[in-house]
Amino acid sequence: MVDPGLEVVLRQAGPIRLDVSFACARGEVLAIFGPSGSGKTTILRSIAGLYTPIEARVRIGGATWVDTSTGVSVPVHQRAVGLVFQDYALFPHLTAVGNVVTALGHLPATERRGRAEALLDLVHLSQHRDRRPGQLSGGERQRVAVARAVARDPAVLLLDEPFSAVDRATRHHLQDEIDQIRRALNIPMILVTHDAEDVRRLATHVMLLDAGRMERIERSH
């Protein structure tokens, strides 16, 4: 049987208007493209379980995370989701490696540190692993956030405007690294952005969103 990947249906009239229905297969990157306030981040939060619209159905690999029609709702911490927040949301009291270890609770305690260091190597940040977020640049913090999201061993990776706070050169490096991670993980990825270059360089599909309503989905390249 073919793995259906991620299937999402979200609908409500308010307070945040949503009317979207889409799927994203393993290895695909769906970019949600639209102006500020169009509901892009709310879609990611609904998939992660941080927000539940009035009508919601989210299925991943055949498992149901939420279905408001049957009352099914898996708590956030039980959903294997990697979410990279727009402004990183790193834990300021923990080092880079400590942030990544936090997402490795599914591994035996003795393996967590080694796995966290390997993930920081993957995003070229091994030399700064013992620094706290306040001692890292914007691009370095974003790399820690990506490593932490991947550490969860996610079934879906959600990226909320991951390059909005970094300069052009760093943005290109990060785009390349995320593309490598996409190939390595082979999971559905949803990328929220309002930058056409992000869509061109990373997305396999693009959804145009306007005021919470899905205009259309098309192949990116």
Place this chain on the structure above:
Amino acid sequence: MDTAALRVSLSLAIATVVVLLPLGIWLGHVLAVRSFRGKPIAEALVAIPLILPPTVLGYYLLTTFGARSPLGQAFEGLFGQPLAFSFAGLLVASVIVNIPFVVQPIQRAFQAVPDQLRDAAACCGLTPWQRFRRIELPLAWPGVVTAAILVFAHTLGEFGVVLMVGGAIPGETRTLSIAIYDRVQAFDDGAAGLMSAMLLLIAIVVLGLTAWLGRPLEQRRG
């Protein structure tokens, strides 16, 4: 110097902190992160000891603890001694009086933790208890320490409620503040001055500790 009074004061201050801190952390966290009906009323109840005159609060506590009250009778039935004019009664009164001093700083400290960090912790797979223990509590820690020190200092200096509920039984309920008042009434300026200087010194040390411990952990490590 009335060393028995100093011992009572320190015992009361330490016991109040030990009893009140877990309650303050729980209540401060609930008020900071949860929305529920009646929350403004709960916050007002927490703040009441701040605005009531100590003698009024002491009067109500005394009548609640008295030998004819249900609470007083139940306590005496269980422990064989009255609650009013005992160290236990003094401790219960001290805990009630100090609720706002512990809850409000802790509530503000938890409110200062960005919601996005709670969301990020949940997405990392942490259960609500793990999120509280590993993310929220360490970030709110300066507020918790400030609350503990405020309660300790406030208990040492409390006068009105202590006098109303505890009286001034030497070695049992006579605190340093009451001993100072007694010495002044007896024109014993030397002893009153020495004990006042002791409380002043404790206040300075406590304020210094509050300033140092209230800084984020990473700054303290230099």
